[in-house]
Amino acid sequence: MTNSVAIGMNLLWCRPGVGGSEDYLVRQLLGLSEIKHEFEIRVFAPRGFSERHPQIAKEFKVVEAPSKCTTRAVRVALEHLWLPIVSRSMQLMHHGGGTLPRAQRTPSVLTVHDIQWVEYPQYVKSLKLRYLRTVVPSSVKRATRIAVPSQFVANSLVQHLGIEANKILVVPHGMEKQLGTNATSSDALRRKYSLGKGPVIVYPAITHPHKNHRFLLQLLASEDATWADPTLRLVLTGSHGHAETEVMQLVSALGLEQRVVRTGHITSNERDGIIAMADAVVFPSEYEGFGAPVVEAMTLGTPVVCSNKTSLPEVVGDAGIVLPLEIQAWKGALVAVRARRDELSSAGKARAAWFTAQRSAAALLEVYREALA
Numbered sequence: 001m002t003n004s005v006a007i008g009m010n011l012l013w014c015r016p017g018v019g020g021s022e023d024y025l026v027r028q029l030l031g032l033s034e035i036k037h038e039f040e041i042r043v044f045a046p047r048g049f050s051e052r053h054p055q056i057a058k059e060f061k062v063v064e065a066p067s068k069c070t071t072r073a074v075r076v077a078l079e080h081l082w083l084p085i086v087s088r089s090m091q092l093m094h095h096g097g098g099t100l101p102r103a104q105r106t107p108s109v110l111t112v113h114d115i116q117w118v119e120y121p122q123y124v125k126s127l128k129l130r131y132l133r134t135v136v137p138s139s140v141k142r143a144t145r146i147a148v149p150s151q152f153v154a155n156s157l158v159q160h161l162g163i164e165a166n167k168i169l170v171v172p173h174g175m176e177k178q179l180g181t182n183a184t185s186s187d188a189l190r191r192k193y194s195l196g197k198g199p200v201i202v203y204p205a206i207t208h209p210h211k212n213h214r215f216l217l218q219l220l221a222s223e224d225a226t227w228a229d230p231t232l233r234l235v236l237t238g239s240h241g242h243a244e245t246e247v248m249q250l251v252s253a254l255g256l257e258q259r260v261v262r263t264g265h266i267t268s269n270e271r272d273g274i275i276a277m278a279d280a281v282v283f284p285s286e287y288e289g290f291g292a293p294v295v296e297a298m299t300l301g302t303p304v305v306c307s308n309k310t311s312l313p314e315v316v317g318d319a320g321i322v323l324p325l326e327i328q329a330w331k332g333a334l335v336a337v338r339a340r341r342d343e344l345s346s347a348g349k350a351r352a353a354w355f356t357a358q359r360s361a362a363a364l365l366e367v368y369r370e371a372l373a
Helices: 020-032 054-059 072-081 126-142 151-161 186-192 213-220 244-253 268-277 292-299 312-316 333-339 341-352 357-372
Strands: 005-010 039-045 061-064 092-095 108-111 145-148 168-170 200-204 233-237 260-264 280-283 304-307 321-323
Touching (some): 108 126, 145 357, 151 168, 213 233, 213 244, 292 341, 321 333
Parallel strands (some): 092 108, 233 260, 304 321
16 A cells, blocks of 8 residues: 555454454454555554464565464563564554553553452452553553544553543444354254253353352242243353362352353354354353444344443443343343343344444544554
8 A cells, every 4th residue: 555554453362262362353354355554554463363364464564473462471571672673664553451561652442351350359460450550551651542442441550550531532433344244053052062952041251250150050040930941051262370270160060061051162164153042142241342243143033131330231232131230130130031032133133234344443443543543
């Protein structure tokens, strides 16, 4: 592109299994490849990134680091020693992992996905908590502009870290156009994961403490006829998080081994298929900077039942069932989604139509322009 402005996107933190935050930036890149703009984007990523994301490698120049960046120490070292050298020609650097290297000298955009560690420090390991408390406040103060996925996160940065509101811009998640087009069939999924012939609900979330898997397990073990249905299967997708052992121990303690299916991390095609076949995506998380799985569900026409915590009401709006995290409040949720499926599916698709990769990319371009102004 003639006379284009060179922008580097630092994705060194995108190691396998990082989850929704990687999807967020990858989807923005896909959106950037579909719209006209004045920038030339170069991606700096861990070794193996191009193989994991061939479409990104096709559309953009990807410079891979000499490491897979599987540890924070390696990633931080590369950000301070390797990245400044290979990104010298960039006129703006976009750091997607929530922290800004000390060596950053050019104008910068910093994506902050959330600051869960401020409100729920008990869920963060002590060493990581000390790191975040030291590095994040300095990073957000030094960044030229800050991109966040929701107004909730923007408000949190103002409230807890004292950042000026006009420095923060909301860049919502956006779904790729092909989401669901290659979804695995329900028959294949039922066979592979032994789901039986009964109803299925799914919680697509890593097993971190704040995801609150125990809440759903308590519902399944309750005396409510709908949740206690012996043919009902709760499918737990997502990587193993810090609470994996506790979650699986509770499954055993409550006698739910036959009714809870733990798939672990699955392909995007299987993810789409499981969500599409489910009666509902159930999302009792205590904290979300955005909550992309609820938009994935709405895109696929599956009703959403979620908590009323943090960003979830902002994202779901009136297109799903938003409830307080109280067992009694959730007892009638499955009855409601079955009775209102057509209504919720239609409302969800209409709501999700706003969250496109192109819209997300367009919002990101405005952040770049403000940072360069």
